[in-house]
Amino acid sequence: MTENMTIETPQFNEDQLDLLQELVNIGVGRAADALSQLVKSRIQLCVPEIRMLDSQEAWEMFDNRAVTEETMVTQSFSGTIDGRLGMLLDKQSALLLTAILSEEEIHDDEISLEQEGILLEVGNIVLNGVMGAISNAINDQLDYSIPEIARSNSVRVLLADNLLDTPTVLLADVRLHVENSEIEGSILIVFDVDAISLALNEIIDNA
Amino acid sequence: MEQYCDNNQWINWLPCGALIIDERYDVHEWNNVLAKWTGISPRQAKQLNLFQQYPHLREPRFRSRLQQVFSEGNPAVYSEGFHKHFLPIDYELKGKKVRMIQRTHVRRLPGERPLAFITIEDLTSQYHQLAEIREEIRQRKIIEEEFRNHFNLLNLVSDLQTNYLITGDSNQFFDHLIQRLTVYSDCEFGFIAEFSSQNSENGLIVRGICNRSTDPHVAKFIQRYENQDVVFGGKTKVFGTILKTREPVSVENPIDLTDTATYPAGHPFIQNFLGMPLLYGNEILGIVGLANSPQPIPKTEYESLRPYLKSCAHLIHAMHLEEQRKADREALKKRANELLEAKKQAEQATQSKSEFLANMSHEIRTPMTAILGFSEILSDESASKQEKEKAIGTIQRNGEHLLMIINDILDISKIEAGKIEMEQTTFSTRQLLEDIISLMKHKAEGKGLELIARIDPDVPEQLLGDPTRIRQILVNLIGNAIKFTHHGSVTTSLSTKPLPEDPNRFHVRFSVADTGIGISSEKIESIFKPFSQADTSTTRKFGGTGLGLSISQRLSQMMGGDLTATSELGVGTTFVAEFVLPKPTSVPQETTVETEKPKPAELVSSEQQARILVVDDSPDNRRLLGFLLKKNGYPCDYAVNGREAVDLALKAWKQNTPYAVILMDMQMPILDGYSATTELREAGYQYPVLALTAHAMSHDREKCINAGCDDFLTKPIDRGKLQEALATWCKQAETAVESSV
Numbered sequence: 001m002t003e004n005m006t007i008e009t010p011q012f013n014e015d016q017l018d019l020l021q022e023l024v025n026i027g028v029g030r031a032a033d034a035l036s037q038l039v040k041s042r043i044q045l046c047v048p049e050i051r052m053l054d055s056q057e058a059w060e061m062f063d064n065r066a067v068t069e070e071t072m073v074t075q076s077f078s079g080t081i082d083g084r085l086g087m088l089l090d091k092q093s094a095l096l097l098t099a100i101l102s103e104e105e106i107h108d109d110e111i112s113l114e115q116e117g118i119l120l121e122v123g124n125i126v127l128n129g130v131m132g133a134i135s136n137a138i139n140d141q142l143d144y145s146i147p148e149i150a151r152s153n154s155v156r157v158l159l160a161d162n163l164l165d166t167p168t169v170l171l172a173d174v175r176l177h178v179e180n181s182e183i184e185g186s187i188l189i190v191f192d193v194d195a196i197s198l199a200l201n202e203i204i205d206n207a
Numbered sequence: 208m209e210q211y212c213d214n215n216q217w218i219n220w221l222p223c224g225a226l227i228i229d230e231r232y233d234v235h236e237w238n239n240v241l242a243k244w245t246g247i248s249p250r251q252a253k254q255l256n257l258f259q260q261y262p263h264l265r266e267p268r269f270r271s272r273l274q275q276v277f278s279e280g281n282p283a284v285y286s287e288g289f290h291k292h293f294l295p296i297d298y299e300l301k302g303k304k305v306r307m308i309q310r311t312h313v314r315r316l317p318g319e320r321p322l323a324f325i326t327i328e329d330l331t332s333q334y335h336q337l338a339e340i341r342e343e344i345r346q347r348k349i350i351e352e353e354f355r356n357h358f359n360l361l362n363l364v365s366d367l368q369t370n371y372l373i374t375g376d377s378n379q380f381f382d383h384l385i386q387r388l389t390v391y392s393d394c395e396f397g398f399i400a401e402f403s404s405q406n407s408e409n410g411l412i413v414r415g416i417c418n419r420s421t422d423p424h425v426a427k428f429i430q431r432y433e434n435q436d437v438v439f440g441g442k443t444k445v446f447g448t449i450l451k452t453r454e455p456v457s458v459e460n461p462i463d464l465t466d467t468a469t470y471p472a473g474h475p476f477i478q479n480f481l482g483m484p485l486l487y488g489n490e491i492l493g494i495v496g497l498a499n500s501p502q503p504i505p506k507t508e509y510e511s512l513r514p515y516l517k518s519c520a521h522l523i524h525a526m527h528l529e530e531q532r533k534a535d536r537e538a539l540k541k542r543a544n545e546l547l548e549a550k551k552q553a554e555q556a557t558q559s560k561s562e563f564l565a566n567m568s569h570e571i572r573t574p575m576t577a578i579l580g581f582s583e584i585l586s587d588e589s590a591s592k593q594e595k596e597k598a599i600g601t602i603q604r605n606g607e608h609l610l611m612i613i614n615d616i617l618d619i620s621k622i623e624a625g626k627i628e629m630e631q632t633t634f635s636t637r638q639l640l641e642d643i644i645s646l647m648k649h650k651a652e653g654k655g656l657e658l659i660a661r662i663d664p665d666v667p668e669q670l671l672g673d674p675t676r677i678r679q680i681l682v683n684l685i686g687n688a689i690k691f692t693h694h695g696s697v698t699t700s701l702s703t704k705p706l707p708e709d710p711n712r713f714h715v716r717f718s719v720a721d722t723g724i725g726i727s728s729e730k731i732e733s734i735f736k737p738f739s740q741a742d743t744s745t746t747r748k749f750g751g752t753g754l755g756l757s758i759s760q761r762l763s764q765m766m767g768g769d770l771t772a773t774s775e776l777g778v779g780t781t782f783v784a785e786f787v788l789p790k791p792t793s794v795p796q797e798t799t800v801e802t803e804k805p806k807p808a809e810l811v812s813s814e815q816q817a818r819i820l821v822v823d824d825s826p827d828n829r830r831l832l833g834f835l836l837k838k839n840g841y842p843c844d845y846a847v848n849g850r851e852a853v854d855l856a857l858k859a860w861k862q863n864t865p866y867a868v869i870l871m872d873m874q875m876p877i878l879d880g881y882s883a884t885t886e887l888r889e890a891g892y893q894y895p896v897l898a899l900t901a902h903a904m905s906h907d908r909e910k911c912i913n914a915g916c917d918d919f920l921t922k923p924i925d926r927g928k929l930q931e932a933l934a935t936w937c938k939q940a941e942t943a944v945e946s947s948v
Contacts, residue, residue, distance in 0.1 A: 128275065128282075132275075
């Protein structure tokens with residue numbers, strides 16, 4: 001990005017944002033059901049807040065979070081709308097989540113191969129849930145890549161392309177309750193705002 | 208779908224298991240890797256329904272997400288963490304049969320007919336390697352933890368040792384160490400005890416106890432034994448065995464506590480026990496005991512705990528050394544104090560001596576100055592008769608005082624040099640006391656004091672001893688009493704008691720009590736010290752040399768007793784002189800010298816005609832004696848040496864005008880007094896010869912008597928004594944003349 005480039009950040013209106021939040025909530029609800037089938041404990045997921053970031057804000061957020069050593073599970077999608085979505089967890093949350101789900105103690109302060117597999121599956125379920133809810137709503141079949149896992153710097157690399165092309169990021173804070181623990185993470189959706197705006201308006205108008 | 212089927216070769220290029228199924232779970236493709244894993248050939252596989260072949264896939268955790276792949280197109284991941292495997296495949300890994308660990312991805316293939324493409328990754332060997340690494344890490348962590356524990360213990364020991372060095376608090380060391388060891392070995396109880404042979408051969412002093420039991424009885428039991436000397440069961444029991452073998456003893460079964468001789472009542476239950484020796488070199492100093500661990504502690508644990516036990520032993524050893532050092536230091540300190548005290552006393556003695564010398568020189572110089580000064584007045588022609596008489600009086604008084612001082616110095620010097628010998632003469636106790644009283648009466652009456660004498664009826668009539676010295680002591684004591692008493696009385700008492708072990712020997716006690724000014728308790732100690740006076744100022748006020756009491760005490764001690772004093776300021780002082788004296792074995796034929804001694808009498812006129820021969824080589828002495836004799840009415844002749852004296856005496860005797868008395872100086876040139884007297888006696892001369900000598904000691908007197916002298920006068924001449932002697936001996940001379948006629 002150069003200084004003389006000005007990019008206008010498209011904004012969702014209040015109704016659109018409300019709808020998006022509702023859809024994400026439906027999605028994580030489905031994901032929670034799916035996760036509960038895998039583990040013995042009842043898992044609850046909720047999204048207390050959702051907001052839009054321009055790419056500048058998104059980069060700043062990543063810079064701020066870099067110290068906490070993020071782990072991100074991402075899947076890209078294409079169809080009526082193109083984009084990529086990811087579930088972000090800092091390292092401690094990732095270790096805690098996998099420990100609770102696999103019912104094993106935290107052995108190490110590094111994420112192991114086994115934990116990576118679990119994170120990948122959890123991310124896959126959560127992201128499927130969220131994207132499933134959105135694609136259902138806009139009544140479109142999307143094509144998905146298989147999930148990938150990225151850590152720390154590679155998270156930035158992974159997002160770089162999308163952020164340069166697509167200046168808008170939807171950021172949803174996610175809280176995962178399992179047993180007596182609460183684990184916080186974020187869901188990030190990077191997409192073409194214009195396309196999704198149209199789709200959302202259609203739903204709102206039809207409602 | 209056909210395109211995939213037609214070109215199914217690509218699926219075999221994949222390095223993982225891969226298959227394609229339709230929404231009814233019928234298998235469409237099955238690659239070679241899967242064929243190899245399952246033993247099901249691609250051809251056979253294509254006849255299979257996946258759910259029929261692998262029924263576990265019907266479980267919701269597999270099926271629901273598979274269905275979603277078909278319905279919504281979302282890819283699904285089956286992680287190894289949640290699912291272990293997608294297809295159950297067993298195979299051999301490093302000679303072991305294992306179940307394959309898989310990560311499975313399912314995604315929808317594009318196309319009209321819904322097909323799902325499934326890839327299965329084999330992660331088994333990675334997982335096994337991981338597990339091995341993890342086990343290795345776990346082991347390493349255990350070792351690290353052990354190391355850390357040991358390291359912490361070691362640090363603790365060194366900290367505690369440092370702390371002990373700084374504070375000297377050994378309790379803290381033992382308490383902390385046993386606590387750490389007990390926790391470290393996960394035991395319920397632990398103790399550190401030191402062998403102590405103080406009270407018993409099997410004695411132990413418990414230095415530190417750790418009690419992790421919640422039972423209040425145990426705490427109470429332990430409280431009784433902390434820092435106590437306890438006696439353990441004996442040589443055959445656990446502690447005895449450790450003491451004997453110096454090896455650890457491990458008891459792996461519960462201890463029978465009914466043996467109350469070994470285990471006191473209330474002893475906590477012991478499930479298992481490890482007792483370890485505290486060795487300092489080859490010396491066993493104590494025991495560390497750890498009891499009730501979840502598993503019996505093997506003896507080998509001793510090896511790992513050895514460094515701490517060694518530290519503990521070193522500390523106990525250091526404590527013993529410190530105790531020894533402390534005792535040594537105290538002994539040294541005591542010795543140093545004694546030496547300091549001795550030094551102080553020596554310094555005091557030196558100081559007293561110096562003070563005494565200064566005092567004496569002052570005391571000697573004062574009368575000397577007076578004598579010299581007033582002598583000048585005498586030779587001054589312009590002086591009036593009254594002035595000259597006054598001068599003579601002063602000279603005489605000062606001369607007497609000077610003589611007294613010199614006599615005392617001589618006495619104390621002889622005593623100090625151990626050159627004084629006690630006479631053993633039979634004397635009359637009553638007579639002695641009466642003599643002394645009559646001698647002192649005059650002085651007491653002069654001050655308006657009552658002089659009282661009391662004699663116990665049990666006192667033997669006669670005793671064997673040195674009456675001269677007893678007299679000297681009593682005269683000194685009574686003289687002092689009179690001197691320091693302004694009103695009231697001086698009471699002299701005599702009592703005796705036979706010694707229990709020898710009824711022929713008596714404990715003789717003279718007490719002299721006055722109603723005088725008294726002596727303060729601080730000063731009463733020092734009044735007997737030679738060269739030291741209660742107060743040098745006393746001398747100024749009351750006169751005296753300050754040596755009298757010293758001399759008297761030494762003399763008393765030489766007579767097997769002592770001289771002591773009790774006093775109250777303003778009330779009075781009591782001196783008690785005690786001796787041990789024997790009774791004479793036979794009744795003496797003669798009465799004692801003292802009783803024989805004639806009482807002083809005034810010279811009578813008939814005696815005034817008696818002629819005296821004065822023999823002295825000193826013209827001054829001749830003149831002085833001549834002056835005194837003439838004043839008393841005795842005519843006299845002079846001889847300047849022994850030869851002249853013998854000649855004159857024999858000549859007078861032969862002319863039948865013998866000298867009534869010869870006053871013979873003993874030390875003279877040409878012929879001395881001893882030889883002259885002997886010569887006279889040998890010539891049959893029987894008239895009295897009185898020796899004059901500057902030597903005041905008793906052996907001088909003996910020497911004079913042996914030479915043939917009748918009596919003994921010391922120089923300088925005391926006028927009173929001279930008068931007494933002349934009165935006595937002139938009478939004798941008369942008798943001698945009468946008898947010889």
